[in-house]
Amino acid sequence: MTTSTLKKPRVPKTRPVEVRAGRPPKELAGEVDARILDAARQVFLQRGFEGASIDEIAEVARSGKRTIYARFRDKRALFTEVVTRDILARIAxxxxxxxxxxxxxxxxxxxxxxxxxxxxxxxxxxxxxxxxxxxxxxxxxxxxxxxxxxxxxxxxxxxxxxxxxxxxxxxxxxxxxxxxxxxxxxxxxxxxxxxxxxxxxxxxxxxxxxxxxxxxxxxxxxxxxxxxxxxxxxxxxx
The missing domain is CATH 1.10.357 (Tetracycline Repressor; domain 2)
Structure with a gap:
């Protein structure tokens, strides 16, 4: 019997890992939101409203712009949420x-x-x-x-x-x-x-x-x- 006639062992097929797109699971969504708001707070304090940009906020938050825009309509909405959270939540x-x-x-x-x-x-x-x-x-x-x-x-x-x-x-x-x-x-x-x-x-x-x-x-x-x-x-x- 030659080596060419030997059968190779069958390797069971594995299913590819499923990667889900869209929002993160609930247990991670709050962490993402907090990271974005913390980053926005930092950038707004350093740059002011006019000087702040979504690009810089995304970079500081280690998040994509699409992730930010999925949660906040625009920079005004993000600023509103930062101010509301930081002033009101801190009192509570x-x-x-x-x-x-x-x-x-x-x-x-x-x-x-x-x-x-x-x-x-x-x-x-x-x-x-x-x-x-x-x-x-x-x-x-x-x-x-x-x-x-x-x-x-x-x-x-x-x-x-x-x-x-x-x-x-x-x-x-x-x-x-x-x-x-x-x-x-x-x-x-x-x-x-x-x-x-x-x-x-x-x-x-x-x-x-x-x-x-x-x-x-x-x-x-x-x-x-x-x-x-x-x-x-x-x-x-x-």
């Missing part, structure tokens, strides 16, 4: 450490200081500045973010005040009754957070504000607690 994500202090004033000061130091992140403030600068191009976005940010921060204030005052005599005052608590929370934030936020929007070096935060919070908390104890919230009419 705030988690305060357990407050320290023996008195309600000390505990309120502890939480408020944490809130301000957390909020004055350079990128977050930079994005807020950019959103304000582009308000003429995105008037609906500016108004919508402002309304929703105010509502979300008020809910955050309600949650913080309710938790902090429920074991203190302050929580028994009319200002902390359920029907008054939203107004009380809003006033707390307007006294404590808003003035420093306005300072931050115009301060080039945010670290310059750090030494002022604790003193500002201490004064604001003292004023807020004194106002609550003297009954600045009117009793509901019968």
């Amino acid at each position: 994500e705030f988690k305060a450490d357990p407050p320290v202090g023996a008195t309600i004033e000390e505990r309120l000061t502890s939480v408020a200081s944490t809130l301000l130091h957390w909020g004055f992140d350079a990128d977050r403030i930079g994005l807020m500045r950019l959103a304000i600068a582009e308000a003429h191009r995105f008037p609906d976005l500016a108004a919508n973010v402002n309304r929703r940010a105010r509502a979300l921060s008020t809910e955050l204030g309600i949650h913080l005040l309710r938790d902090l005052t429920q074991s203190d005599q302050l929580g028994k005052l009319p200002a902390f009754a359920p029907e008054h608590l939203p107004t009380t929370a809003r006033m707390f934030l307007d006294i404590i957070a808003v003035p420093m936020l306005l300072r931050a929007l115009f301060e080039v070096d945010l670290k310059a504000l750090d030494p002022e935060i604790d003193a500002h919070v201490a004064r604001g908390v003292a004023f807020f607690v004194a106002a609550c104890r003297t009954g600045w919230v009117e009793n509901p009419k019968p």
